[in-house]
Amino acid sequence: MAVERTLHSEEAEQLLELTRELVDKEVAPRAARDEEAGAFPRDVFRTLGAAGLLGLPYPEEYGGGGQPYEVYLQVVEELARGWLAVGLGVSVHTLSCYPLAAFGTDEQRAAHLPGMVGGDLLGAYCLSETGSGSDAAALTTRAEATGDGYTVDGAKAWITHGGRADYYTLFARTGEPRSGSRGISCFHVPAGLPGLGAAAPERKMGMNSSTTAGVLFDGVRLPADALVGEENRGFGIALAALDSGRLGIAACAVGVAQAALDTALAYSRERRQFGAAIGDFQGVGFMLADMATQIAASRELYLAAARLRDAGRPFGKQAAMAKLLATDTAMRATTDAVQVLGGYGYTRDFPVERLMREAKVLQIVEGTNQVQRLVIGRHLAREAGQG
Known part of the structure; x- marks a missing residue:
C-alpha cells in the first residue's frame, strides 16, 4: 500500500524512491529464503553503501549523505518493510557511527568517518553485557590505561553484527570498579585486532539473518587515539547515541x-x-x-x-x-x-x-x-x- 509522505526536497524524494526500488527488486524478494537459511546479507549492505544509504545523516564532507534525520528514518522504515535484518542493520550501523561523528576529534573524523559513513565498512555497537542489559552503567568490561594506550579485557553480549562487523564502538570501564556511570569511556575498535573475537551466534526465534553474538576482548591493545571523547565521560555519549x-x-x-x-x-x-x-x-x-x-x-x-x-x-x-x-x-x-x-x-x-x-x-x-x-x-x- 502506498504511503503518503511529505518531504522537503526533490533530493529526498529521489532518495526514497531509490530505496523503494532497491527494496522491491533486491531486498524483499530474498528475505524469506535467507532468513530460513540464516544467511547474513553482507552483500546487501555493500549495495546500500554503494547507493549512499549507510551514512545518510552524516556530513557530506566525510562521505555521508548530509540528510536530516527525518529523511534518514523514512529510508530505514522502507528497508525494514522489505527485510527487518537489513533495516535494523542500517540503524545499528548508524548508531555505531554516532559517537565518533559527534564527539570525536577532527583527526579521528578524518581518519575513520569516510570508511564508516561512505559505505565501505559495517559497524557494531558494544554496550550490553550479560550482567548489565538495561542497567548499562553496571558494565564490567575494562580498558586499563597503559603508557601508550589501553588494554581491554571483558565480554559484550547481544551485539548485532558481532563477529561480522568491520569495527566496534566499545564502551568500557576506565574508572574505579565501583565508579558507575562516571567511570565509563568510549573507544573505536577496528575488527581483526589480536585478542578480539566473537562467540557463537545466538539461536533466536526470528531475525536469523541478523547475526547476534557476544564479542570477546582478551588483552586487546588499543592506541591512545582510540579513545572517543573524554576519558570516564563515555556514558553520556552512550545515552545520547x-x-x-x-x-x-x-x-x-x-x-x-x-x-x-x-x-x-x-x-x-x-x-x-x-x-x-x-x-x-x-x-x-x-x-x-x-x-x-x-x-x-x-x-x-x-x-x-x-x-x-x-x-x-x-x-x-x-x-x-x-x-x-x-x-x-x-x-x-x-x-x-x-x-x-x-x-x-x-x-x-x-x-x-x-x-x-x-x-x-x-x-x-x-x-x-x-x-x-x-x-x-x-x-x-x-x-x-x-x-
Missing part, C-alpha cells in the same frame, strides 16, 4: 507493521468466504482499520521526534515515546495480520508469521519497552518539577 538509536528502532517497527498490513490487506481482498471478500466483513475490516490507524500514528510520532532532533531541540522523551508506541504497534499489527490470514497466516507460505516473530525483538532492543516507560516517566516528573 541511544536516543537517536531508539528512533531507528521505531522506524523499523513501522516498516514491519506496514509490511504486515500490506499482506493482510491484499489477502483480505482476494480471499472470499460466504460469497464475499473477507475484507468486506466488519470483523476483518475493523482489524485492518485499527492496524492502519496505529501505524500512521506511530509514523507521525517518530517523524515529530526526528524534526525536534533536526532542529537541535531536546527529543529524548519523544524518542522513547516513539519507540514504545511503534514497537507495541508492530507486535499488535503482525499478530492481527496472522489472524486475518487464518491458518495460512500460521504457515511459512506467507510472510506474516515471520514478521510476528521479528516484531517481538523490537520491544526489547535499544531499551525494553518497560525502560522506555521509565524514561518517559522521569521526563514527566522533571517537567512537573520545573513547572
Whole structure:
C-alpha cells in the first residue's frame, strides 16, 4: 500500500524512491529464503553503501549523505518493510557511527568517518553485557590505561553484527570498579585486532539473518587515539547515541507493521468466504482499520521526534515515546495480520508469521519497552518539577 509522505526536497524524494526500488527488486524478494537459511546479507549492505544509504545523516564532507534525520528514518522504515535484518542493520550501523561523528576529534573524523559513513565498512555497537542489559552503567568490561594506550579485557553480549562487523564502538570501564556511570569511556575498535573475537551466534526465534553474538576482548591493545571523547565521560555519549538509536528502532517497527498490513490487506481482498471478500466483513475490516490507524500514528510520532532532533531541540522523551508506541504497534499489527490470514497466516507460505516473530525483538532492543516507560516517566516528573 502506498504511503503518503511529505518531504522537503526533490533530493529526498529521489532518495526514497531509490530505496523503494532497491527494496522491491533486491531486498524483499530474498528475505524469506535467507532468513530460513540464516544467511547474513553482507552483500546487501555493500549495495546500500554503494547507493549512499549507510551514512545518510552524516556530513557530506566525510562521505555521508548530509540528510536530516527525518529523511534518514523514512529510508530505514522502507528497508525494514522489505527485510527487518537489513533495516535494523542500517540503524545499528548508524548508531555505531554516532559517537565518533559527534564527539570525536577532527583527526579521528578524518581518519575513520569516510570508511564508516561512505559505505565501505559495517559497524557494531558494544554496550550490553550479560550482567548489565538495561542497567548499562553496571558494565564490567575494562580498558586499563597503559603508557601508550589501553588494554581491554571483558565480554559484550547481544551485539548485532558481532563477529561480522568491520569495527566496534566499545564502551568500557576506565574508572574505579565501583565508579558507575562516571567511570565509563568510549573507544573505536577496528575488527581483526589480536585478542578480539566473537562467540557463537545466538539461536533466536526470528531475525536469523541478523547475526547476534557476544564479542570477546582478551588483552586487546588499543592506541591512545582510540579513545572517543573524554576519558570516564563515555556514558553520556552512550545515552545520547541511544536516543537517536531508539528512533531507528521505531522506524523499523513501522516498516514491519506496514509490511504486515500490506499482506493482510491484499489477502483480505482476494480471499472470499460466504460469497464475499473477507475484507468486506466488519470483523476483518475493523482489524485492518485499527492496524492502519496505529501505524500512521506511530509514523507521525517518530517523524515529530526526528524534526525536534533536526532542529537541535531536546527529543529524548519523544524518542522513547516513539519507540514504545511503534514497537507495541508492530507486535499488535503482525499478530492481527496472522489472524486475518487464518491458518495460512500460521504457515511459512506467507510472510506474516515471520514478521510476528521479528516484531517481538523490537520491544526489547535499544531499551525494553518497560525502560522506555521509565524514561518517559522521569521526563514527566522533571517537567512537573520545573513547572
